[in-house]
Amino acid sequence: MAVLVLGRPVVRTGGVLRHPARRMARVLLGVLALRANRALPLEWIIEALWSGKPPPSAAANVRTHVAELRKLLHAAGQPGIVASRDGYVLVAPPDGVDVTLFQRLVAEGHESRGHGAHVAAARSLARAVGLWRGPVMAGVPVPEAVRPDVTVLDEQRISAIEDLVGVRLALGFHDELVPALAGLVVEYPLRERLWRHLVAALAAAGRRTEAVAVYQRLVRVLDAELGVAPSAATNELYEAVRRNDTATPELGGHN
Known part of the structure; x- marks a missing residue:
């Protein structure tokens, strides 16, 4: 590269x-x-x-x-x-530009996750996320002609972060993920999947009261910013947490 x-x-x-x-x-x-x-x-x-x-x-x-x-x-x-x-x-060869390498690693992570290979998925996704040193083309003006490319990459980056957190949750790294997720929901307050990951991580770590409080924060944020309620997937997770149900819905969902 x-x-x-x-x-x-x-x-x-x-x-x-x-x-x-x-x-x-x-x-x-x-x-x-x-x-x-x-x-x-x-x-x-x-x-x-x-x-x-x-x-x-x-x-x-x-x-x-x-x-x-x-x-x-x-x-x-x-x-x-x-x-x-x-x-x-x-x-440039396939891995000669960090953009194409990032996208290849994300695709590999998705394929591994689809086969239930969470360790391999986490490895690929961590490499992909680690390629980012800052915003795309940081330090120089981004021409309007390539702004759509940058927008797509920004979306792919946060989706890759969400995917990485999801597979790490599936691997049982609940306690370690809580601090990072607490920061991510502040940085990306409208990314509901990150909030759901935080609720799931807290619940799996035995911090059910905090998990409920995070869900309630999400309800307020979505109502104030978008005028909507949490998705069915988030509400399903919340109900499982409220019941103290250890068989919570899948942690790595996409909604």
Whole structure:
């Protein structure tokens, strides 16, 4: 893996993270990485980088930025940026960009979980989540042209975190997960699945009163922010906790 954009856009060379000197080159690295192995027309690149207000030297500037990125990628032993018929493409192996590696690891985690292999699922999902060093393309403006890509990745990240917590709960790591989940529901207050994981973790750890209190907090948050009630899956879990039923519903549910 050489090109990293799940955080600051950088190139990994011999274990060292190097970022392009020019800010616009860092933006270009992020854009090319998000669309790796896809040819991007020069006009599209210019529009993305300058938001419809390119300087007269825009095409020449892009060529300068590409030359800088090629040097970094060459040092990292990667094929690099290839000129297409009317633009450029970042040519990268399947695991040459952290975005594609992240998505592959998440898919592996889902497959393992589907086969009941929770240890393998946790391993893959933990690796996937660990690739994130910060927001996508941190430190540089994200062009409107790739904002949909970033939105999808952000959703995939929090879903992967939820999946990872789910399989770790299934493996019995209840006490260890409570502090992390308490922070996650503050960071993502409208992610009901995280709240459900917290209720389940507290209940499994023998902290039933706290689990009920967390459910009640969730009810207030959902009502105040969205005007809705908890889902059937969350209510089913709550009823099991309230009855002190040890046979609680599946901890890793998706709803």
